[in-house]
Amino acid sequence: MNYGGDAAGLICGYLLAANTAPREVDTVQAAQWLANIPSGAAPQGQFLWLHFNLSHAQAVRWMERHADLPEAFFDALKDRSVSTRIERDDDTLIAVLNDAHFDFAFEPSDIATLWTSVAPHLMVTGRTHPLRSVDALRTAVRSGNAPCSSVALLAELMRTQASGLVDIVRGVTQRIDDVEDALLAGRLDHKRARLGVLRRLLVRLQRLLAPEPAALFRLLQHPPAWMGSDDAQELRDSTEEFSVVLRDMQGLQERIKLLQEEIAASVQEANSRSLFVLTVVTVLALPINILAGLFGMNVGGVPLADNGHGFWIIVAVVAAFTAVAGWLALRDTRDQ
The missing domain is CATH 1.10.287 (Helix Hairpins)
Structure with a gap:
């Protein structure tokens, strides 16, 4: 399959089950598998993960025809809502997540949205731009490191997303260290403007991601009946990882603010x-x-x-x- 998706916009599809190697499927195989299972039941503990390129015109049409997804998921796609949330719609989880672009370059615009629907037998994800976390999860599943349930796959996606944010925080920290070293050495140059870019990036990330742990905690108070206790614990653990990263990001914002104030004072003194x-x-x-x-x-009487x-x-x-x-x-x- 090419990176942008097949004729129906499917980027990748995997049939997963506990203690079984993942099997890659295309849209024809996925449609046949979905047509052969009873509604809401996963045969022999199997579940399907389908990841779509929503920029493809046929992606939403295929999902409407074959996936039997709730209307709330399609409403979120139509609204192009980017507000992070995870909520229940009957026995299905609808999640709107935000993640860094695959070619993330530490710019505030390098963030895009992932729309997700999770049911016992099916997890559907869709995006308009290549995303880091989904690509990392896709690589892990292809290598055989596949969770045993759809909720565990969602939790793994959350952990992968948190790991990606940790890498972003490390990159921002390194850049802040460089600016701080330049400030101490009296060599500010153009790096003053980078602080503003980094601060806008962190503010945007925190604004888009901060609701995520709270939404998960609310969900875990009243989980679907089919969600097992182990799956709920995995989601809870991924939420805690997110909370730690968000606190680190808030600390970086304060550090950038102090550096900006010090640089402003130095410029004012100069x-x-x-x-x-x-x-x-x-x-x-x-x-x-x-x-x-x-x-x-030119007058007379000059002394x-x-x-x-x-x-x-x-x-x-x-x-x-x-x-x-x-x-x-x-x-x-x-x-x-």
């Missing part, structure tokens, strides 16, 4: 020094400018015009006034 130097130069040049303007007027020592007298007067002006400008600095 601007103040430049303004002070400019003020001193202006004050020192004021006496000579005034005298040059007065003696440069010392016929005096042989007039030039040196004017130089002495200018020097005296300049010294007085310099003393007045610099005395506050000496007091400090």
